[in-house]
Amino acid sequence: MRQVWVVLRREYLERVKTKGFIIGTLAIPLVLIAIMGVNIFIALQVAQSDRELVLVDLTGVMGEEVAERLDQVGYELELAGPEADLEEMDRQVTEEELEGYVVLDNLTMAEGVFAYRSLVPPGRTRIALFEAVVRDVALANYLSTASGAEGLRELIRGGRLEFESPLGVEDQEEAEAARVSGIAIGFGGAMALYITMLLYGAFVLRSVLDEKRNRVVEVVVSSISPWRLLLGKVLGVGSMGLTQMGIWAGCAILLLLVAAPMVAAQIPAADLSELTGFLPGPGVLVLLLVFFLLGYFLYSSLFAAVGAMCATEEEAGQAQLPVIALLVIPFVLQMASIEGTSMKWLDWVALFPFFSPVMMFPRAATGAVPWWMTGLSLVLMAAAIVGTAWLAGRIYRVGILMQGKRPTLKELVRWVREA
Amino acid sequence: MNEAAVRLSGVTKSFGAHTAVSNFDLDIPRGTILGLLGPNGSGKTTMIRMIMAILLPDQGEVELLGGPPDMSRRSRVGYLPEERGVYPKMKVLDQLIFLGELRALPRKQAQRRAMQWLDRLGLSDWAPKKVQDLSKGMQQKVQFIGTVLHDPDLLILDEPFSGLDPINQDILESIIREERDRGKTILFSTHLMEQAERLCERVCLISRAHKVLDGDLREVKRRERSGAAAIEFEGDGGWLDRLGIVNYEIVGDAFHIPMNSRVSHDEILAAAVASGVSVRRFEVLEPRLHEIFVRHAGEEAAEPAMTAMGGAR
Numbered sequence: 001m002r003q004v005w006v007v008l009r010r011e012y013l014e015r016v017k018t019k020g021f022i023i024g025t026l027a028i029p030l031v032l033i034a035i036m037g038v039n040i041f042i043a044l045q046v047a048q049s050d051r052e053l054v055l056v057d058l059t060g061v062m063g064e065e066v067a068e069r070l071d072q073v074g075y076e077l078e079l080a081g082p083e084a085d086l087e088e089m090d091r092q093v094t095e096e097e098l099e100g101y102v103v104l105d106n107l108t109m110a111e112g113v114f115a116y117r118s119l120v121p122p123g124r125t126r127i128a129l130f131e132a133v134v135r136d137v138a139l140a141n142y143l144s145t146a147s148g149a150e151g152l153r154e155l156i157r158g159g160r161l162e163f164e165s166p167l168g169v170e171d172q173e174e175a176e177a178a179r180v181s182g183i184a185i186g187f188g189g190a191m192a193l194y195i196t197m198l199l200y201g202a203f204v205l206r207s208v209l210d211e212k213r214n215r216v217v218e219v220v221v222s223s224i225s226p227w228r229l230l231l232g233k234v235l236g237v238g239s240m241g242l243t244q245m246g247i248w249a250g251c252a253i254l255l256l257l258v259a260a261p262m263v264a265a266q267i268p269a270a271d272l273s274e275l276t277g278f279l280p281g282p283g284v285l286v287l288l289l290v291f292f293l294l295g296y297f298l299y300s301s302l303f304a305a306v307g308a309m310c311a312t313e314e315e316a317g318q319a320q321l322p323v324i325a326l327l328v329i330p331f332v333l334q335m336a337s338i339e340g341t342s343m344k345w346l347d348w349v350a351l352f353p354f355f356s357p358v359m360m361f362p363r364a365a366t367g368a369v370p371w372w373m374t375g376l377s378l379v380l381m382a383a384a385i386v387g388t389a390w391l392a393g394r395i396y397r398v399g400i401l402m403q404g405k406r407p408t409l410k411e412l413v414r415w416v417r418e419a
Numbered sequence: 420m421n422e423a424a425v426r427l428s429g430v431t432k433s434f435g436a437h438t439a440v441s442n443f444d445l446d447i448p449r450g451t452i453l454g455l456l457g458p459n460g461s462g463k464t465t466m467i468r469m470i471m472a473i474l475l476p477d478q479g480e481v482e483l484l485g486g487p488p489d490m491s492r493r494s495r496v497g498y499l500p501e502e503r504g505v506y507p508k509m510k511v512l513d514q515l516i517f518l519g520e521l522r523a524l525p526r527k528q529a530q531r532r533a534m535q536w537l538d539r540l541g542l543s544d545w546a547p548k549k550v551q552d553l554s555k556g557m558q559q560k561v562q563f564i565g566t567v568l569h570d571p572d573l574l575i576l577d578e579p580f581s582g583l584d585p586i587n588q589d590i591l592e593s594i595i596r597e598e599r600d601r602g603k604t605i606l607f608s609t610h611l612m613e614q615a616e617r618l619c620e621r622v623c624l625i626s627r628a629h630k631v632l633d634g635d636l637r638e639v640k641r642r643e644r645s646g647a648a649a650i651e652f653e654g655d656g657g658w659l660d661r662l663g664i665v666n667y668e669i670v671g672d673a674f675h676i677p678m679n680s681r682v683s684h685d686e687i688l689a690a691a692v693a694s695g696v697s698v699r700r701f702e703v704l705e706p707r708l709h710e711i712f713v714r715h716a717g718e719e720a721a722e723p724a725m726t727a728m729g730g731a732r
């Protein structure tokens with residue numbers, strides 16, 4: 001066991017001590033923070049930028065209401081009456097003193113059509129907002145004479161689904177919040193598992209390939225059995241991965257503790273408790289860790305086998321495609337099933353060990369499957385690890401000492417038999 | 420301790436249609452230095468890789484330190500592969516400690532021994548440097564240290580001298596002799612006949628996958644004597660003509676006389692003395708390894724590279 005430890009320690013220290021690891025580990029949270037910061041900054045900028053728009057109201061009844069409503073969504077429009085000099089305003093627009101102006105006239109009253117004069121066409125959001133507001137106000141105005149206008153207006157808007165639950169109103173809201181946060185955690189977890197298994201699997205592949213290519217492995221396997229070498233390697237890279245994820249998790253917690261109150265202060269509407277409602281509980285985190293470990297062992301041995309049978313990185317790039325497909329397929333299926341509760345058969349697909357991390361974790365985290373199914377998938381994964389390790393170990397054992405071209409499938413079968 | 424350190428019997432290995440090693444027998448007694456000689460591509464590395472169980476022979480048996488080459492026996496071997504294998508990004512000392520620990524040395528001891536060896540090979544300043552920052556020759560020395568660090572019973576060195584300057588070649592030679600004196604067995608391959616001639620007690624010549632000959636170097640040379648002689652003297656060389664020897668060759672101060680069935684060594688010496696010249700040296704010439712090799716393997720088997728490097732002097 002000491003040999004495994006020696007290999008593990010080397011693999012771990014040699015990775016953790018590199019600049020690449022330090023930069024990679026710190027850069028990702030920093031970039032995320034930077035992106036978030038820039039987003040918030042831009043959002044604030046956009047909201048605050050004074051829009052030099054004029055609202056020319058020729059109707060005399062709609063203007064104030066429209067301006068007020070647009071003000072609520074962040075557009076400050078200067079209201080002008082029928083006396084406004086449209087030619088002068090056209091000149092201002094041309095000389096870019098004014099961004100543009102909106103004209104409400106009789107046609108607006110009758111059909112909701114209004115003019116928007118500017119040098120640049122408005123963005124989609126602006127079109128949608130303005131149209132909605134104008135339509136609403138025109139409609140209200142039109143109906144204000146008729147009786148029962150309120151109901152008619154609702155009817156025009158179209159039907160609206162109101163979800164009800166036998167639970168009380170508060171329970172219902174809670175259930176809804178739990179459902180949404182469950183989906184978020186499930187999806188986030190599946191994503192994280194997918195990325196980490198791919199990332200650390202690739203590390204194992206690289207490590208095996210490098211050792212094979214520079215022939216160190218010939219010296220090393222004269223003193224340690226390939227099994228132990230592989231085990232030490234997988235454990236070493238895995239420890240490195242756990243370290244990295246630990247640092248990331250630490251950053252995330254720090255960020256929440258420091259940044260969340262700041263965000264809440266900026267945006268009064270944001271409720272902090274709503275935000276924390278999306279955080280996973282300790283139970284889910286443990287579940288995530290278990291799925292990661294099992295998934296990592298499962299995939300890293302496959303990646304090791306791929307590394308052992310290749311001689312160059314180009315070859316490895318090709319040969320790893322089937323393994324990557326094993327990761328991508330459940331991810332695609334998971335995307336498809338994220339909303340759908342009807343596709344029950346996918347729960348059974350999620351039992352396939354290679355799909356389980358990405359597909360079963362979100363189901364288990366949201367309680368979408370009974371507990372025995374989660375347990376069964378863990379057992380199946382453990383069994384699959386034994387099988388994969390056996391197979392991959394044999395390929396590894398022969399492959400690391402082979403030079404020359406990549407083996408054919410037939411040769412691979414022979415390796416497994418003979419090892 | 421009488422059993423052979425390495426024993427090959429009837430070992431054959433083919434890669435597709437190409438036979439790399441053909442029906443090879445070899446015994447390496449313990450405590451000797453054996454040179455495995457042959458031109459590039461003659462099968463030396465394949466043979467070594469089979470001894471280390473990196474390749475499995477198609478036919479025949481490989482015995483290492485008295486048994487099959489399993490893990491426990493292989494770990495008593497120090498193996499220097501032909502294509503140098505080091506972790507390029509690892510620090511020199513860390514790398515050596517890793518190799519030592521892998522072979523069951525306690526960490527402290529591995530570190531102490533590594534430092535001693537680095538010191539001996541003039542690399543102690545480089546201990547904290549990354550291996551990739553070292554020159555090829557220095558990397559090779561580092562790898563050699565990795566080979567001997569765990570004090571193995573058998574050293575298998577594939578082309579250990581290539582890439583080393585003459586000074587380091589000398590240091591390596593003396594280390595090899597020292598290890599032999601400590602009872603270790605050394606097998607090394609080379610295509611440099613000169614080196615082998617200086618260092619080996621036993622040689623094994625290999626050409627085109629086949630063993631040409633093997634055995635004790637002095638024994639081989641004695642057996643391979645052609646009867647050529649060298650004579651060095653002061654005075655007139657006319658007596659040689661009178662003896663009827665015309666196809667001599669002047670090498671330095673000496674006259675090299677090829678084997679001549681008509682005139683015996685005694686007659687040559689007697690004629691010289693009788694002619695009144697003063698003889699400084701008379702010697703029955705031993706064949707150079709290169710000549711032996713060419714004689715057995717055929718001129719075409721000796722690659723130009725080997726002729727140039729091994730037979731120039």
